Structure formats: structure tokens, C-alpha cells
Amino acid sequence: MMLDVAWWIIGVGLAFDLLGCVGLIRLPDVYNRAQAATKCVTLGTCMLLLGVAFVGFSGTSVPMGIKALICAAFVLLTSPVGAHAICRGAYLSGVKLWPESVEDAFGPRADQIQQQPTQKGAADREETKAP
Amino acid sequence: MSCLELIAFAVLLLSAVLCLYRIGRGPTAPDRAVSIDILGTLIVGFCCIMALATGRDYYMNIAIAWALISFVATLALAKYLEGRSYDA
Numbered sequence: 001m002m003l004d005v006a007w008w009i010i011g012v013g014l015a016f017d018l019l020g021c022v023g024l025i026r027l028p029d030v031y032n033r034a035q036a037a038t039k040c041v042t043l044g045t046c047m048l049l050l051g052v053a054f055v056g057f058s059g060t061s062v063p064m065g066i067k068a069l070i071c072a073a074f075v076l077l078t079s080p081v082g083a084h085a086i087c088r089g090a091y092l093s094g095v096k097l098w099p100e101s102v103e104d105a106f107g108p109r110a111d112q113i114q115q116q117p118t119q120k121g122a123a124d125r126e127e128t129k130a131p
Numbered sequence: 132m133s134c135l136e137l138i139a140f141a142v143l144l145l146s147a148v149l150c151l152y153r154i155g156r157g158p159t160a161p162d163r164a165v166s167i168d169i170l171g172t173l174i175v176g177f178c179c180i181m182a183l184a185t186g187r188d189y190y191m192n193i194a195i196a197w198a199l200i201s202f203v204a205t206l207a208l209a210k211y212l213e214g215r216s217y218d219a
Contacts, residue, residue: 071191
């Protein structure tokens with residue numbers, strides 16, 4: 001019974017993984033691809049790990065279940081942060097939005113960031129170069 | 132290894148091939164960075180299906196380490212893409 005529930009959860013997670021990767025192929029620009037793929041694959045992998053945790057707690061091996069839950073927490077914390085960082089880097093490096101995009105909420109803030117003239121690191125390097 | 136586990140491996144392999152297509156084809160560098168991030172998350176899934184198929188729990192250690200290291204790699208790529216200094 002527990003095993004059936006676990007395999008159903010794993011099956012739904014696999015479907016999410018596959019659909020996220022189809023979105024990575026089909027969508028038009030970086031930002032769309034990043035949001036589709038990241039959300040779907042994060043949820044799918046978390047469901048795979050949850051299914052493994054069910055199998056582990058139902059008698060195979062309790063440490064395996066605990067590790068699966070820890071790993072699910074890590075994936076849930078790190079994957080959206082990584083995708084956000086990449087999208088921010090993509091915008092600041094000048095990748096254009098899809099022409100049919102409706103709203104560009106990060107635009108004014110990006111201009112503000114790019115107009116800041118110096119960075120702390122560059123200033124430090126200038127100081128060390130001076131003498 | 133049962134039939135269900137083989138199907139799970141096949142679906143994950145298909146997803147990984149789609150990611151590899153985007154890495155090879157992707158028109159800009161951020162496309163490739165996003166695909167590499169997704170591929171890392173898929174490998175975590177591979178590791179947990181491996182743990183089910185073999186019944187050994189050290190595959191979950193690999194999955195935890197892979198999740199954290201792929202996060203660090205993603206952040207480094209993102210800071211590189213911003214084209215600014217690393218410590219600003």
C-alpha cells in the first residue's frame with residue numbers, strides 16, 4: 001500500500017520533470033524557459049525525493065528516507081535562488097526580452113544598477129595599483 | 132531492477148536529452164546556464180531512483196552533495212554573466 005502511494009508520487013514527479021524539459025525546448029526566450037523549467041523540475045524532483053522517503057520509511061531503510069527529506073529541503077531552497085540569479089545576470093548582461101512580452105518590471109531597477117559607476121572591487125584594485 | 136524503475140530511468144534520460152539539446156542549441160549563454168542548472172537537478176532525481184533500484188542509501192549522500200555543489204556552480208555562472216566584478 002505505502003509502496004503504491006510512493007510510486008504514484010514518483011510517477012507524477014517524473015511527469016513534471018519531463019514537462020519542464022519540454023518547456024525548456026519550446027518556449028521563446030531565456031526568462032520564459034527559466035521559469036517553466038525551474039518551477040516544474042524543482043517540484044518534480046522534490047516529488048521524486050518524497051516518493052523515495054515514503055519507500056524508505058515504509059521499511060526499506062529509514063536513513064534513506066531522512067536523507068531524501070534533507071535533500072528535498074536543499075533542492076527546494078537552492079534551485080529557485082539559482083534560477084533567479086541566472087535571470088538577473090542575463091538581464092544585466094543585455095539579453096533581450098521576447099518581443100511580445102507584456103511587462104518589464106526589472107527594467108528601471110536594471111538601469112539604476114548599470115548607472116552605478118564604480119564597484120567596490122574595482123576601487124580596491126585602483127588603490128592597490130596606485131603606489 | 133523492476134519495470135517501473137526502468138521506465139523512470141527512461142523518462143529521466145529523455146528529459147536530460149532535451150536539456151542537452153538546449154545546451155547545444157541555445158542562442159545565448161544564459162540559456163546554457165539555465166540548462167546546466169536543470170541538468171544538475173535532474174541528476175539528483177537520477178540518484179534517488181538509483182537508491183530505490185539498488186536499495187543502497189549512499190546514493191542519497193551523492194544526491195545531497197550534488198544539489199549543493201550545483202547550486203554553487205550556478206551562482207558562479209550567474210555572477211560571471213552579470214559581467215561585473217566578482218566582489219561588488
